[in-house]
Amino acid sequence: MMTEALARQHRIALTGNDAVAYAVKQANVDVISAYPITPQTFVVETLSRYVNDGELNAKFINVESEHSALSAVIGASLAGARAFTATASQGLAYMWEALYAASGLRLPIVMALAARALSAPINIHNDHSDFFGMRDAGWIMFNGEEAQETYDLTIMAFKIAEDPRVLLPVVVSYDGFIVSHAITNFYALNDDVVKEFLGVRTTGPRIDPDNPRTFGVLALQDSYFEFKRQQYEAMENSRQVIKEVFQKYEEISGRSYAPLKEYMTGDAETCLVAMGSTVGTARHAVKTLREAGEKAGVVGILQYRPWPVKEAEQLFSRFKRIIVMEKVMSPGARAGPVYEDIAATIYPKHSEVKIIDFTYGLGGRDISTQGIIEIYKKGKELIDKGKTDRVYFHGVRGE
Amino acid sequence: MSKTNPVSKISDLPEESKFRPGHRLCAGCGPAITVKLITLAVPEAVIVNATGCVEVGTTIYPYSAWKTPWVHVLFQNNAPVASGIAAALEKLSAEGRAKKLPVIALGGDGATFDIGLGAISGALERLDKIIYLCYDNFAYMNTGIQRSGATFLGVATTTSPAGKVIPGKQENKKDLIGIVASHHIPYAATASIWLWRDMVNKIRKAVNYSEQGPAFIHILAPCQFGWRYEPRLTVKVSRLAVETRLFPIYEIEDGQLKINYRVSKPVPIEEFLKIQRWTRHLLDPKNVDVLQRLKAWIEWNWQRLENLEKAGKVF
Numbered sequence: 061m062m063t064e065a066l067a068r069q070h071r072i073a074l075t076g077n078d079a080v081a082y083a084v085k086q087a088n089v090d091v092i093s094a095y096p097i098t099p100q101t102f103v104v105e106t107l108s109r110y111v112n113d114g115e116l117n118a119k120f121i122n123v124e125s126e127h128s129a130l131s132a133v134i135g136a137s138l139a140g141a142r143a144f145t146a147t148a149s150q151g152l153a154y155m156w157e158a159l160y161a162a163s164g165l166r167l168p169i170v171m172a173l174a175a176r177a178l179s180a181p182i183n184i185h186n187d188h189s190d191f192f193g194m195r196d197a198g199w200i201m202f203n204g205e206e207a208q209e210t211y212d213l214t215i216m217a218f219k220i221a222e223d224p225r226v227l228l229p230v231v232v233s234y235d236g237f238i239v240s241h242a243i244t245n246f247y248a249l250n251d252d253v254v255k256e257f258l259g260v261r262t263t264g265p266r267i268d269p270d271n272p273r274t275f276g277v278l279a280l281q282d283s284y285f286e287f288k289r290q291q292y293e294a295m296e297n298s299r300q301v302i303k304e305v306f307q308k309y310e311e312i313s314g315r316s317y318a319p320l321k322e323y324m325t326g327d328a329e330t331c332l333v334a335m336g337s338t339v340g341t342a343r344h345a346v347k348t349l350r351e352a353g354e355k356a357g358v359v360g361i362l363q364y365r366p367w368p369v370k371e372a373e374q375l376f377s378r379f380k381r382i383i384v385m386e387k388v389m390s391p392g393a394r395a396g397p398v399y400e401d402i403a404a405t406i407y408p409k410h411s412e413v414k415i416i417d418f419t420y421g422l423g424g425r426d427i428s429t430q431g432i433i434e435i436y437k438k439g440k441e442l443i444d445k446g447k448t449d450r451v452y453f454h455g456v457r458g459e
Numbered sequence: 460m461s462k463t464n465p466v467s468k469i470s471d472l473p474e475e476s477k478f479r480p481g482h483r484l485c486a487g488c489g490p491a492i493t494v495k496l497i498t499l500a501v502p503e504a505v506i507v508n509a510t511g512c513v514e515v516g517t518t519i520y521p522y523s524a525w526k527t528p529w530v531h532v533l534f535q536n537n538a539p540v541a542s543g544i545a546a547a548l549e550k551l552s553a554e555g556r557a558k559k560l561p562v563i564a565l566g567g568d569g570a571t572f573d574i575g576l577g578a579i580s581g582a583l584e585r586l587d588k589i590i591y592l593c594y595d596n597f598a599y600m601n602t603g604i605q606r607s608g609a610t611f612l613g614v615a616t617t618t619s620p621a622g623k624v625i626p627g628k629q630e631n632k633k634d635l636i637g638i639v640a641s642h643h644i645p646y647a648a649t650a651s652i653w654l655w656r657d658m659v660n661k662i663r664k665a666v667n668y669s670e671q672g673p674a675f676i677h678i679l680a681p682c683q684f685g686w687r688y689e690p691r692l693t694v695k696v697s698r699l700a701v702e703t704r705l706f707p708i709y710e711i712e713d714g715q716l717k718i719n720y721r722v723s724k725p726v727p728i729e730e731f732l733k734i735q736r737w738t739r740h741l742l743d744p745k746n747v748d749v750l751q752r753l754k755a756w757i758e759w760n761w762q763r764l765e766n767l768e769k770a771g772k773v774f
């Protein structure tokens with residue numbers, strides 16, 4: 061890292077949850093409201109401590125549920141505050157109705173999600189069922205692979221959300237336990253650097269008696285569609301804004317971000333696709349595969365919504381085979397959500413590229429380097445045999 | 460926020476309400492009268508309206524009847540949205556980034572007695588600085604007259620019809636203020652649009668109390684469409700509900716319950732039931748059991764309140 065960039069930051073060892081709380085503190089949020097749920101709980105606890113110790117001058121609303129957590133944050137955001145919440149799993153599911161209200165009201169809320177499986181059966185461990193459940197709620201969606209990315213994305217999330225061209229809520233997800241509870245070293249920007257980067261919130265809706273506005277109207281057949289169309293445009297606008305914010309953040313931090321993370325993709329013929337902490341494990345697997353002469357590569361998904369259409373087309377059309385690994389199940393669908401996004405991006409234009417889908421790791425089922433190598437080998441073989449017409453499962457009894 | 464004083468005559472109120480004509484609520488709508496009185500009582504406030512008739516009837520895009528900041532988010536979250544606004548305005552106004560305003564959460568009986576109750580309890584327990592106003596028209600009117608926890612015994616709604624076997628709702632009205640008062644908040648009261656002065660002054664009192672914590676008012680607001688009486692009778696119906704002791708008017712301040720309108724010689728409940736088609740079946744001799752149960756409940760409830768009043772600071 062350049063020494064200039066180094067002077068703007070400090071090295072710190074925190075869990076993923078505490079990295080989020082640290083970023084939120086530095087972002088000088090005005091209002092926080094959240095409800096505890098494993099594996100997110102430490103975010104709530106650490107932020108409570110910051111507020112009660114006077115390290116963060118924010119209002120912390122200790123609500124009785126996640127439904128109220130997001131509701132309180134919606135209220136605060138409507139009043140002009142920079143507002144934050146955090147949740148996981150059942151908590152996110154419980155917020156469902158308010159998720160759509162937050163994006164429909166065009167509120168620059170930031171939420172952290174310690175991704176966890178959904179009941180039933182109840183399970184506290186990581187997969188991406190909660191994250192993908194909010195796919196169509198109109199939120200910008202990022203996924204951090206480890207503490208560094210999660211911290212950086214949390215800071216950038218406020219900048220992106222509050223840009224007047226966007227004004228949409230942003231979720232930053234990171235894998236429950238694997239990232240949320242693991243202490244790692246990372247670089248954090250100094251407080252004054254974050255303060256200068258973010259300033260205070262000045263954009264978006266705001267409750268003002270001198271300009272009394274009606275928020276959350278009833279819009280019927282003659283206008284609802286236009287509201288929704290504008291929301292779609294805002295999501296489209298966010299592509300450019302995200303690019304600019306990544307650029308600006310790189311200038312400050314020396315860390316460069318892109319919607320899709322590539323590893324050994326240059327001459328790769330067969331590419332693994334993953335999201336979250338698995339991406340790191342997949343890099344190890346690819347290293348091993350390369351040593352054995354395989355032309356393997358990995359693409360990690362950092363930005364899920366807006367789906368990076370152009371980048372994805374350019375990148376995925378280069379491969380012969382794409383093996384998608386998904387920690388989510390979509391019963392009755394042709395394939396999982398990431399497969400469907402990639403397929404919709406490359407087909408029918410690049411019909412020579414073959415793609416296959418693997419579901420793995422549900423409810424925290426461990427995925428190892430060896431496991432990924434198995435998925436790679438099996439996926440490659442199935443593609444070459446033309447057997448790609450179903451979703452395959454890895455690491456489950458009965459497959 | 461400056462302290463508000465009580466009013467004694469109508470000319471003490473602002474000439475113009477911030478709730479403007481042209482909305483699409485029914486003629487003779489009790490909740491519309493409620494809202495007009497609220498905005499006259501507190502000219503500058505944020506209103507956080509739950510889904511329901513008032514919300515739907517006043518903000519059909521591109522129109523709005525509101526000249527004061529107004530917010531609608533969902534059916535069951537007006538209290539926490541109001542809490543978020545109040546917290547944000549407190550923080551931002553201290554930094555010169557916003558103007559502080561009274562924050563009023565407004566909800567129908569469905570939003571308040573039923574679906575939003577847990578969230579309201581949360582806001583009351585936290586002593587959030589909000590004013591909660593429930594306009595009670597005794598049922599889910601916006602969706603077409605379904606029973607709620609506020610519907611009283613025997614009433615025929617579309618989900619508790621006066622059937623051949625079951626003649627209307629079989630359960631009593633929920634004791635909302637009892638639940639609210641159990642949170643030991645600074646101020647809780649009931650009101651009726653008929654007693655407009657009492658209602659306006661209670662709202663103004665609630666605004667003053669909301670500097671310390673939540674204040675809550677449960678307001679009787681008849682619905683001519685659902686109760687099926689002539690639209691011109693709304694105020695009369697509001698009066699009868701009070702004078703029959705069906706809807707007692709009282710407040711709880713500093714832990715002490717006080718009956719504000721003492722009904723010493725109650726009007727027979729039949730007078731109230733007979734002018735509304737949704738309760739007329741209760742006068743049918745075959746439903747005399749239900750009528751007796753209703754009468755007993757009304758009397759038991761009145762006695763209960765008198766006893767609580769005598770008991771001193773029990774809340």
Ligand SMILES: Cc1ncc(C[n+]2csc(CCOP(=O)(O)OP(=O)(O)O)c2C)c(N)n1
Nearest residue numbers: 510511512534567568569570598599600601
């Ligand atoms: C979660 C949810 N469930 C159900 C509804 C449908 N709904 C809208 S308003 C309403 C009833 C409102 O009743 P109340 O609060 O008494 O207000 P009123 O319409 O009587 O003024 C219902 C059931 C909804 N909007 N949201």
Ligand SMILES: [Mg+2]
Nearest residue numbers: 567568598600
């Ligand atoms: Mg109602």
